[in-house]
Amino acid sequence: MTRIKAAICTEFGAPLSIEDLELRSPQTGEVEVTLEAVAICHSDISYADGAWGGDLPAVYGHEAAGRVTAIGDGVNGLKTGDRVCVTLIRACGTCPNCASGRPVICADPGGATSPLSRSDGTPVVQAMNCGAFAEKVVVDASQLVKLPDTMPPESVALLACGVITGIGAVVNAGKLRAGEDVVVIGAGGVGLNAIQGARIAGARRIIAVDMSQDKLDDAMEFGATHGVLATEKAPWKQAIKAMGRGADLVAVTVGAIPAYNSAPRYLGWGGRMVMIGMPASGAMAEYEPVVPAFMGQGFIGSKMGDVVISRDIPWMADLYQQGRLKLDELVSGRFTLDQINDAIADTKSGKARRNVILFDT
Numbered sequence: 001m002t003r004i005k006a007a008i009c010t011e012f013g014a015p016l017s018i019e020d021l022e023l024r025s026p027q028t029g030e031v032e033v034t035l036e037a038v039a040i041c042h043s044d045i046s047y048a049d050g051a052w053g054g055d056l057p058a059v060y061g062h063e064a065a066g067r068v069t070a071i072g073d074g075v076n077g078l079k080t081g082d083r084v085c086v087t088l089i090r091a092c093g094t095c096p097n098c099a100s101g102r103p104v105i106c107a108d109p110g111g112a113t114s115p116l117s118r119s120d121g122t123p124v125v126q127a128m129n130c131g132a133f134a135e136k137v138v139v140d141a142s143q144l145v146k147l148p149d150t151m152p153p154e155s156v157a158l159l160a161c162g163v164i165t166g167i168g169a170v171v172n173a174g175k176l177r178a179g180e181d182v183v184v185i186g187a188g189g190v191g192l193n194a195i196q197g198a199r200i201a202g203a204r205r206i207i208a209v210d211m212s213q214d215k216l217d218d219a220m221e222f223g224a225t226h227g228v229l230a231t232e233k234a235p236w237k238q239a240i241k242a243m244g245r246g247a248d249l250v251a252v253t254v255g256a257i258p259a260y261n262s263a264p265r266y267l268g269w270g271g272r273m274v275m276i277g278m279p280a281s282g283a284m285a286e287y288e289p290v291v292p293a294f295m296g297q298g299f300i301g302s303k304m305g306d307v308v309i310s311r312d313i314p315w316m317a318d319l320y321q322q323g324r325l326k327l328d329e330l331v332s333g334r335f336t337l338d339q340i341n342d343a344i345a346d347t348k349s350g351k352a353r354r355n356v357i358l359f360d361t
Contacts, residue, residue: 001022022116109140153358185259253276268295
């Protein structure tokens with residue numbers, strides 16, 4: 001057992017508390033990673049607020065980077081000291097979904113009991129297979145991708161979730177082709193990466209839609225060709241005017257029901273809506289089914305950008321090293337673990353692109 005500091009959730013909607021926890025050694029197929037950075041994702045906040053239920057006490061955090069410090073039996077391709085990106089995507093590699101190239105929806109991710117506990121033996125949930133609001137994690141080797149030492153840990157951490165979710169939703173799930181028109185609803189952390197994905201894939205026009213003019217300004221920096229305020233009356237009309245037609249692809253990157261209700265209005269003939277943002281459980285959206293049926297439109301769910309991490313994360317890291325993918329620019333603020341509640345509050349304000357917790361390693 002190793003004693004570590006972690007930010008633990010003991011009550012939904014309450015501030016996280018810093019506690020000393022026990023972390024067991026890696027078992028077969030597992031790896032211990034000493035963390036250098038972990039980003040604050042809105043999914044962590046939603047879980048901690050109780051939007052999707054779950055057991056407590058729990059440690060959240062799933063967008064991390066660090067160094068391998070211990071390796072269990074049966075792990076190949078990694079050695080102590082390696083810089084790795086730590087994702088929540090744990091996959092068996094052999095089920096029908098994994099075998100067909102969709103490990104993000106692995107039917108049998110398995111996993112041992114949580115490696116975390118309090119000193120009195122009380123189990124602590126390792127949320128989202130990571131529990132990365134902590135100094136160290138023990139995770140399945142399938143969740144890790146080795147990346148170059150030359151990349152800053154903040155940039156490596158961002159590749160674990162927000163970046164792959166946004167880019168992958170457009171490229172993998174949305175199957176965007178060069179010359180198509182894209183609308184991205186929500187210009188936060190995931191939305192900016194959906195915009196980057198559309199730019200990299202060669203979209204003709206990229207329309208960002210958001211409630212904030214500041215975020216629309218951000219979107220233009222990341223590759224949007226036009227910005228539309230969602231607060232305007234019938235904003236889809238402005239978007240369609242900018243494109244000259246309905247969109248081929250609409251990416252909904254926020255978990256807001258009004259966004260889902262309006263998203264189909266941006267679509268053109270044969271268009272696809274990619275559903276990325278996750279509303280709270282029980283929230284319901286409405287649409288008129290005769291329209292997509294008549295216009296040949298499709299609604300596509302996208303979990304984690306439908307990525308294959310061993311394929312897509314190194315590709316994106318290479319784009320970053322070439323200067324073609326913005327990662328450093330996504331970081332809004334840097335905090336210590338003791339400041340995590342301040343980082344969460346700043347993220348909730350809607351002003352941050354991505355806030356990152358840095359560890360003194």
